[in-house]
Amino acid sequence: MATITLDKTTIKAGETAVVTFTVGKTHTMSTLNRDGVRTVMNVTITGGTIGGYDFRYVDALSTATTQAYQGIFTPTANLDRTECTIRYDAPGTANDATSATFIVDTRAPTLTGTPTIGNRNLIHANQVTTISFVFSEQLNQASFTMSDLTIPAGMGRLQNLRTTDGGRSWQVDLRAPANLAANTEVKDLQIGINMAGITDVAGNPGTGNVNLVTYNIDNKPPSATIVVSLIPTTSDNDRLISIAITFDEEVTGFTADNIDFSNVHVGARPGADRTGALNRSPDGRTYTLTYTVAADTEGATNTVRLFNLNTIRDTAGNAVAVNPTSNNFEIDARAPTVTVTMDKERLTAGETATVTFTFSETVPGFGDTSIVMHGANGALSNLRQTTADGRVWTATFTPTASLSNARSQISVNYEGIRDRYGNGRSGLSAAHNYTVDTAVFAIISATVNGRQLVLQYSDETALDPDQTHNAPNDAFVVLVDGVRNNVTGVLVDAAAKTITLTLDSAVTRGQQVSVAYDDPSTGDDPQAVQEATTGNDAASFAAKPATNVIPSPSAPDASNGSNGSNASDALDSDYDSVPNAQENQAPGLLRPDGSAGLDGDGNGDGIRDSEQVAVGSTRDLTLVAGSQDGKLIPGSNARITELVRSDAPASLPKGMEMPLGLTQFRVGLSEGRYTESFSLYVDPATGATGYWVKNSAGTWVNLASAPYGGKMSTEGGRTRLDFQIQDGGQYDADGLADGNITALGAAAKMPLSIVGQSPQVESHGYWF
Template sequence: AKPVANNTPGPSDTTAPEFSSAAVNGSQLVLTYTEANTLDPAALAGNAGFTVNTAAGTAAITVNSAVVNAAAKTVTLTLSRAVTSAETVTVSYTKPTSGAVVQDAAGNDAVDFSSREVTNNTPRDPLSVRITIADRALTADETTTVTFFFTKPVNGFDTSDILSPNGTLSTPTANAERTIWTATFTPTANVSAEANAIRVDLAGVTDNAGNAGVGGVSSANYSVDTRDTVAPVISTATVTGDQLVLTYTEAGTLNAAALTGNAGFTVSSSTGTAITVNSARVNGAKTITLTLSRAAANGETLSVSYAKPATGNGVQDAAGNNAVDFSNQAITNNTPDTTPPVIRTATVNGDQLVLTYTEANTLNGAALTGNAGFTVSSSTGTAIAVNSARVNGADKTVTLTLSRAAANGEKLTLSYTKPATGGNAIQDAAGNAAADLHNQPVGNVTPTPTPAPAPAPAPAPAAPAAPAPAPEPAPKTNPDAPNADHDGVPDAQENQAIGPKGSAIGDGNGDRIQDSTQAAVASFSAKTSSGSDTSVTLVADSQDGMTASGSNTRITSLEQRAAPAQTPRALETPIALTSFKATLETAGSTKAFSLYVDPKIGVNGYWLQDHGGTWVNLASSPYGGKMVMEGGRLRLDFSIQDGGPFDADGQANGVITTFGAAAQMQLSIAGQASDVAHGEFWI
């Protein structure tokens, strides 16, 4: 059983090596051969006869070198570039005509081959992203731009792939190559540095080949500065009685530190009546309450201003930002109406007795029952009853229909007792009941009956002392001149009207509408006692100089007339009389008027003569009027009742006619009126 070494030579190797397979990884392509023994390890030169192509042979990749591993029966080619994971590669071999060739150890040359498929083991390109933030030092709610730079074109990238716990990102938009995506970013609050990052989940992002990314990536941290640098700004102001509450617009809260004195606040009233700030306190997160020196009246127009005080605490937020100064902030007045209506005038014409009330707002328009608590007495002793009563809330009047007509010259008195049961009492819209009254004198404007025609002419009677005859008119302008609004004043003259500061020429009341186009606004040029011209504007159905919305009151005549000879010597009339006529929608109603004049003419009211011959100033508070300086013009506000004591025709016929004077009367001149209520006097 001794082994014997067999040195007998076998048959010679005559079989050539053949291509078996090929695989590429990056720039290394390895070919494996089928061979019974080993390959010849001799060095190969250049590409050694090998060629490599991609995409079915349309694009060649150069072979830089070839190395034989004899024992492994492989040849490794080094390519001029790396093959990508998505490429399709083929390899070919043609034995070179010179130099070393691929052969086995027995010298058999390898068989040529063409376009043999190569297994591509090149790993897939990793998808990565780089994130930049335009501004890394952000304040809360500030917006900046975030940019995402991908290493390859990507699809399916949206906000679901972005994680940002500290802020809001818009939907990203891509450039044409889809490699750069941008979004806007708004942080919301300060958080820890670790949380201050924008993260991308690459697992949800795919490239053009449909390959998804792996893992996630975060941007560098950014900082958020939440310091409040915005000053509080006034938003609203509301007053109820003597409590004025200011609300501020502020991201945080106001500083609750105690305020001193008026804390820089001042309050003004359109009435001119003084009102000061006694104290100020911060109450609530964003409000300040001012306690005023007096209660605001219902309907009073107020404004508030603020200037940071030089010393002491001013208004500021919790971050120390001082509140912004402001001027003339309008105040919403919620002070309730607690003042009952008060009887102002009572005038009878025939069987219609009209009562006018002084009331800040309107009367309650609810229907009245029966005599509504009114009784009327006559000096003649002849019975007279109240058949019915009706309210005109807007005009603040109550009209009584009597059981008979009052005779001309008959003296009547009126009494009122609030009904105990049934029926509605006289009250304002807020429910404040009018006070009872007793023996209120009634102005009687019932006209004298027209006498029957005399059988023969009789001597002319002497002229009565009152009412005074209508004053003579001043010379009129051309009656045929254009007058589009039919107010008795030519358009050319109205177009020269001078209004309050800031008004255009031809706009005498500053409502931004030319007077020549408004039937309720008329302007003319009056002659002063010194011979100069001055502009005068009349507004009918006026509300602080503006015509009431929807008004149907019309001015049909406005002219200057000479003052009557019996004018009191103490009454100075620098522009004589201003005569006008106005038509009303409702006969017997009361209308407000405004007369604009130049304050330089030196007047202190609008004076009229009643049917008893007494001159009174209707533009004074006892008669419900007032005088207001408005943009360098003096506005005289007054009211006249159709058929009342200051309506020259004395008839409730839907037409008011006056011969009044914008005049000056020394207030030291006093006299007794011909017919006033008990306890009243005339100045």
């Protein structure tokens, strides 16, 4: 019977085995080709090959009945403990044979799967964690020792190497250093295996060095920096705040609730005002939060910091220990404001004033075009920045010459003015008031009381105090109710800038007075009103109304029973210089149904004019001060202190008629008002086309016309003339911005054909 034997039962990498075939004496196993190479036939081999050159007849092993052949078995590479056989299946059955099973193991042991480590982060001294790993096959346990493992020096030690299943699955313990220093942070430490030092059961050694696991030694708390910045937006006074918190390593557990806003003194807090959620970067190190600043808030000192630090931990589990604080940041969602001041509130000839514009903050966009002057009465120049922070600007104001108590305002138009963050507002700033008084020999008031008529000149006037340099009595013409009242004395008070005229007869309350001056000669001479030091004569002036300042009689005391308890029984209940009896003759406005209105209610408001300080009437006209379409403006405190009528001037412009003559009135204004509105009711039969006064050039103008902000209308069967006069303006007869308006004008008519007549055509002036 045939046999097949091998000289090894296990063949590892790098080894071969001798295979012996024993067959019958007369059997032929192989053929020999011409190159001397035997070809083995009918042999099935697993796990390797038998080389042709190595197959040979072995005489020493042959017997009388058998013959032996031998070959070299070379195992297949990279087989992992495979059970193999060699089978010879010749024709017939006498020489068939199969070898015993043998092992071919030509593969080196390797790590398989992914090694695991119980805790990759060691944060305490002597902390122990277990590393588990598996080889591709069982090892020769004796070949694998601690010396085959590598670990960075001083970074802990390995101990208790062991197998859990007889040599394929293994564990080893990693212990942190016993003297672990505080704030130690070493990342990605590697533990390796020297594979060349170990063998499998068959004895195949591993190759090279392989990394087993990485670990970290980390007991250093994470730290952070906070940067806060403002994000401009396209809307005025609207800002976003961006907060960026950057940690030096990945952290978890950080939320918006860890941001402390207690030192943000103004502005919105995160929450409902937050424009977005807390954003986390992919590496877990940077977090950002954006929120809106509350409108109209600003503050220069603001910081944010972190708190509730124990919830913020790195991947090793260390909590943030140091509380970081952001950079200081400024919050500004408030538009700038400006205050306008002048170093002179009243400017005289030859003077200039410094105008100062003080802004609440830096304004790079401020310039000449932003300055608004109402009735400038002068020019502004040399606008310049006077402080390094850009908050204070100054300019020089030069007044217009020959103006008498002209009242003006200066303000700033906020449009186009922005602070450095783009905040702005619209409209005008609060206006600053000033007065230009550059006229010489300008009479700013004329008052009469009894026999004394006082002419008050402007501050620019320097009257010659020498009484021998004075005008004669007859240079002044004073008319009282149209009748001349001779001047018996002229007294100059240079310090007070007044000339007091003594009249021949005393003026009584309610009489209308005018005064005119005619320089006695054409040249400069001592017998005239003269300027001190120069000897220049004052110019003549036409008739001016003088305010009758004789006080009203005291109201009767109703408590003594002299006139009963009804105030309307008083001589002049509203103290407007018109007796009640006269005011009660004013015709009332027709009612909507055409019926007659209440007598004495000239503006149709249901109250007798004699009972209202802002409404005054005569039989022919009714004046309303503080008027809105003929009725009193709610809350107005205007009061009429004088209302008198006089004859029309003898000389009027061509075509002008004054059926009611001149009307002079004096009105006290509410505090804080500089311009007052008036309504004058007259009979339509007068043909009045407006309320006419003279301007500073002596030209008659119609204040009840659109160019002057007035209008004419019909109400209740009467003609109503609406107009405005500015305190201290050119239509205020006393020329003083003193809270009182004195006017001398007329409800007059003129043919429309000559409206707009040029001054060259008519020497008396022209109309508008």
